[in-house]
Amino acid sequence: MGEIPEMTRLLRNLKDAGCDEAMIQKYLQLQKEGKRQEQFRLLSLHRASLLDQVHVSQNRIDCLDYLIYTMKQEC
Numbered sequence: 001m002g003e004i005p006e007m008t009r010l011l012r013n014l015k016d017a018g019c020d021e022a023m024i025q026k027y028l029q030l031q032k033e034g035k036r037q038e039q040f041r042l043l044s045l046h047r048a049s050l051l052d053q054v055h056v057s058q059n060r061i062d063c064l065d066y067l068i069y070t071m072k073q074e075c
Contacts, residue, residue, distance in 0.1 A: 019046060 014024050023046065030038045 017046065018050060 011024065014027060019027070023042065027039055027042055030036075030042065
């Protein structure tokens with residue numbers, strides 16, 4: 001069985017990480033230009049955005065948990 005080419009693995013990883021097509025193209029352009037620090041910055045910004053989404057979702061879950069808790073207390 002053949003090994004998956006590096007570029008295919010990279011593209012799959014970026015897509016799995018939630019990067020859209022524009023971000024992937026920007027990442028690849030920076031790679032062509034040898035701008036490694038800019039690639040790190042791009043990925044770090046995306047990571048921060050994903051983490052913000054996690055925090056928003058966690059807050060919503062906490063609100064639901066509180067609502068469920070208060071409903072159970074009434075029963």
